[in-house]
Each structure stands twice: as C-alpha cells, then as structure tokens.
Amino acid sequence: METDEFLKLENQLCFPLYAASRLVTKCYQPVLDEMGLTYPQYLVLLVLWEKDSVNLSVLSGKLQLQSNTLTPLLKRMQEMDLVNRVRSDQDERSIIISLTEKGQLLKSGVPEMQSRLANNIGITQEEGQVLHSLLYKLIENLKV
Amino acid sequence: METDEFLKLENQLCFPLYAASRLVTKCYQPVLDEMGLTYPQYLVLLVLWEKDSVNLSVLSGKLQLQSNTLTPLLKRMQEMDLVNRVRSDQDERSIIISLTEKGQLLKSGVPEMQSRLANNIGITQEEGQVLHSLLYKLIENLKV
DNA sequence: TACGATTATATCGTGTACGATACAAATGTA
DNA sequence: TACATTTGTATCGTACACGATATAATCGTA
Numbered sequence: 001m002e003t004d005e006f007l008k009l010e011n012q013l014c015f016p017l018y019a020a021s022r023l024v025t026k027c028y029q030p031v032l033d034e035m036g037l038t039y040p041q042y043l044v045l046l047v048l049w050e051k052d053s054v055n056l057s058v059l060s061g062k063l064q065l066q067s068n069t070l071t072p073l074l075k076r077m078q079e080m081d082l083v084n085r086v087r088s089d090q091d092e093r094s095i096i097i098s099l100t101e102k103g104q105l106l107k108s109g110v111p112e113m114q115s116r117l118a119n120n121i122g123i124t125q126e127e128g129q130v131l132h133s134l135l136y137k138l139i140e141n142l143k144v
Numbered sequence: 145m146e147t148d149e150f151l152k153l154e155n156q157l158c159f160p161l162y163a164a165s166r167l168v169t170k171c172y173q174p175v176l177d178e179m180g181l182t183y184p185q186y187l188v189l190l191v192l193w194e195k196d197s198v199n200l201s202v203l204s205g206k207l208q209l210q211s212n213t214l215t216p217l218l219k220r221m222q223e224m225d226l227v228n229r230v231r232s233d234q235d236e237r238s239i240i241i242s243l244t245e246k247g248q249l250l251k252s253g254v255p256e257m258q259s260r261l262a263n264n265i266g267i268t269q270e271e272g273q274v275l276h277s278l279l280y281k282l283i284e285n286l287k288v
Numbered sequence: 289t290a291c292g293a294t295t296a297t298a299t300c301g302t303g304t305a306c307g308a309t310a311c312a313a314a315t316g317t318a
Numbered sequence: 319t320a321c322a323t324t325t326g327t328a329t330c331g332t333a334c335a336c337g338a339t340a341t342a343a344t345c346g347t348a
Contacts, residue, residue, distance in 0.1 A: 006255060007194065007258075012190070013272055013275065013279075019207070020161055020286070021161045023283060024286065043159060046152070046156070050151065063163070064167065107151070122282070123281055131282075134271055135160035137271070138167070141264075142265065143167060
C-alpha cells in the first residue's frame with residue numbers, strides 16, 4: 001500500500017470498530033427503549049443477571065468502564081429501582097451492586113429481544129464467531 | 145447453547161464491539177494528545193486529508209455521525225484553527241468544511257504515529273484484514 | 289501501633305453521541 | 319408565483335466516557 005493509502009479512513013481498523021459499535025448500539029436502542037434502558041445500563045444488567053451482588057470494581061473490570069462512568073450510571077439505575085447500592089460490611093470502601101425485584105424481572109424479556117435483533121445484523125453465525133474471537137483477542141491485548 | 149448462555153456478557157457480540165472500540169480509542173489517546181486532538185476530531189481530519197472541502201452532510205455520511213454531534217465538534221476544531229467552516233455560495237444551507245494550513249500540516253506526523261500503534265494491537269495482519277471486512281459487512285448492513 | 293502507601297469509590301470538567309425539534313434555504317407543483 | 323415539502327444545519331436536553339483529582343477506609347511494616 002502507498003503511504004497515503006494508510007491515511008484513508010476506510011483502511012483504518014479503528015474507524016470501522018468505532019462505527020460498527022455505534023451502529024449496533026443504535027440497533028439495540030428501539031428495543032431497549034421499550035424497557036426504559038440505555039445500552040450501558042443493559043450491559044450492567046447482563047453482568048448482574050449472570051452474577052448478582054458484585055462490587056463496583058468487579059463491574060468496572062467486566063465492563064471496562066471506570067468508576068467515574070459507572071457511579072452516576074448506577075445512581076440513575078438506583079433511582080429507577082433497578083439496582084441497590086450498599087456499602088459492604090467487610091470493607092466499607094466497597095459498594096455492593098445488586099438487583100432489585102424489578103431488575104430481576106427484566107431478564108425474562110431479553111431472550112426474545114435478542115433473537116429479534118440477531119436476525120438483523122446480516123452476518124452468518126460462523127462470521128459472528130470469527131468476529132467474536134478476534135474482538136476478544138484485541139480486548140485481551142489492549143486492556144490494562 | 146442453553147437459553148441462559150445467551151444472556152452472558154461474554155457471549156454477546158455487542159459488548160466486545162463496544163469494549164474493543166473504546167480500548168482502541170484509548171490506545172490512540174496518548175499519541176493524539178501530543179497533537180492536541182480527540183479521537184473523533186482525528187477521524188474528521190482523516191476524511192479531510194483524503195478529500196478537502198466537503199460539506200457537513202458528506203462528513204456526516206462518511207463518519208456516520210449526525211449534525212448534532214459534528215456541529216459543536218467542528219466549531220471546536222475551528223477555534224483551534226484546524227478547519228474553516230464557510231457557507232456554500234451555490235447552496236446557502238450548506239456548510240463547507242476545509243483544512244487550514246495548520247490542519248494540513250498535522251497530516252505529516254500521522255504515518256509515524258500509525259506505525260507506532262499498529263504494532264501494539266497484538267493481532268496479525270491477516271487477522272486485521274478479516275476483522276476489517278467483517279466490520280464493514282456489519283456497517284453496510286446496519287447503516288440506514 | 290503510628291503512619292505512609294494502597295485501594296475503592298466519588299467528584300469535576302470537557303467532549304462526544306443522539307433523539308427530538310427548530311429553522312432557513314431550496315425545490316416541486318398546482 | 320404562492321406555498322407545501324424537502325433538505326441541510328443548528329439547538330436543546332440527557333446520558334455516557336474518561337482524565338485528573340479528592341477522600342475515606344484498609345493495609346503493610348518498621
């Protein structure tokens with residue numbers, strides 16, 4: 001490739017990552033709107049549905065989001081009565097995030113929602129798996 | 145896969161996309177900081193270095209960002225003397241974005257910056273190409 | 289057991305993103 | 319040529335992201 005070719009937007013890896021991420025999020029939006037959730041809030045619920053009652057640093061590690069992003073986000077989710085935020089007894093620096101009943105109940109609607117979305121992204125299951133593993137390879141290399 | 149498996153964060157495609165995108169951006173940040181740029185501002189420059197003097201709707205289409213994101217972003221870039229924003233003579237609704245001399249000059253430092261970054265993402269060139277084409281397939285399916 | 293370092297979270301400021309909406313210029317058409 | 323429609327940007331409000339910084343609780347260790 002010519003030197004100049006490397007400067008083209010379309011030849012970058014960073015841009016399609018950025019664009020695809022936002023487009024996929026946008027694709028989720030209408031369905032999430034029905035549940036009154038934003039996309040990062042949905043990700044928090046995915047973590048909690050898998051393992052309830054985790055502290056902020058665990059959530060932070062799983063989502064790769066820092067406390068300055070998660071704290072206000074979780075406060076909003078607390079106001080919506082989706083999660084509880086309680087100081088740990090063992091370590092009073094720690095905040096334990098747990099699901100409320102309302103937060104639990106949202107889980108039941110998600111499989112149907114996911115199947116509705118899965119058919120819309122226009123790639124095969126195999127391509128999805130390749131994409132998945134390459135993205136995780138990237139993530140493992142870049143995080144920390 | 146069990147129904148519950150689909151609900152795990154790690155089995156989603158949306159999350160690794162979102163996380164990888166942010167991690168790659170963060171990887172660019174130190175180098176962009178030296179140039180005084182944010183990541184979306186760098187993307188705007190990539191478009192303009194390839195083709196100078198485009199109107200906002202073209203930029204909007206290429207970056208898949210709307211006017212409510214681009215307008216304030218471009219105003220900041222104008223204040224930094226990186227771009228000019230001029231109303232078109234032919235169509236007074238249109239805003240033409242062009243590079244200032246300062247914006248032009250930044251281009252020269254980029255190839256070196258890109259090669260510095262390329263070695264850090266930890267995937268092979270072939271994997272990068274596969275990732276690239278899958279992401280574009282996703283983008284083409286999802287946009288509009 | 290003092291006390292400096294570390295850890296866990298929160299606060300602040302800046303810059304995106306984006307839905308909803310506004311508005312002026314251009315266009316189509318009766 | 320009026321005037322409804324469309325097009326191209328801009329404005330407003332809300333919610334992330336994240337660097338820098340603050341603060342309180344805990345830990346390590348001399």
